[in-house]
Amino acid sequence: MGCRRRGRSLRFEVWDSGSGIPDDQRDKIFSEFYQVATDKPERRSSLGLGLAIVDRLCRLLDHPIELNSRVGSGSRFGVSVPSAAPKRVVQYPQAVVTDHAAGKLVVVIDDDTLVLHGMAGVLKSWGCHVVAVTSDDEALASLGEDDRQPDLIISDYQLSDGKTGFAAIGRLRDAFGIQIPAFLISGDTAPERLREATASGYYLLHKPVLPMRLRSLVNQLLKDGNNGTGPMETVPSPRSATDPELAATASPMCLPQ
DSSP states (O other), X not given: OEEEEETXXXXXXXXXXXXXXXXXXXXXXXXXXXXXXOSOHHHHXXXXXXXXXXXXXXXXXXXXXXXXXXXXXXXXXXXXXXXXXXXXXXXXXXOOOOOSSTTOEEEXXXXXXHHHHHHHHHHHHTTOEEEEESSHXXXXXXXXXXXXXXXXXXXXXXXXXXXXXXXXXXXXXXXXXXXOOEEEEESOOOHHHHHHHHHHTOOEEESSOOHHHXXXXXXXXXXXXXXXXXXXXXXXXXXXXXXXGGTTTTSOOOSOO
């Protein structure tokens, strides 16, 4: 393969050392599925579409393809294109995108292990440190070993043994003495669940949860919520799930049920 200057044009050429193309087949080789007869097994395995595609593209671009070939020696295909003056490329500074989830410690509480592992995997892929547990007792035990306060709590609405996500979140907040950002997920789509969550100031996402919308809410809470350094009473509660700005975020989303 080579490129040569020809006046005000550039000529691209491809040479091969094959068996060459007889004069009576030079027009046919640009047809679809046509191949010059050969004993080489690698040629028999091809479809005969390559030159047809190249010829069609050259016609569309108005750059005719030229062929020179000698039987027993090989072939040369060439395409000439007009040269153009170089254009100055303006470099624009890239916008800085802040990822609020990366590096944050997120506690996920759900007694459904499939949902628990699915959500943990998604959060880890975003760079979060995840404590995935089935109860608030397990969460406190794991966090005690980690010696770090969580940045966000995600809890199932209805946990085992009659416990609720409200109680689990409240217990973790009491343990650390801060208003840790938190929201609920639930497979129960009854209107009562949404009203209860809204009255308590929590977002409620219905299962299945779409990762894209999950990330939207996670980033929103980590951006707007307290980072765990201030006293509980100075941090406002999250806006309700009926907030018009986040109505779409609080709609049903998709993780494994």
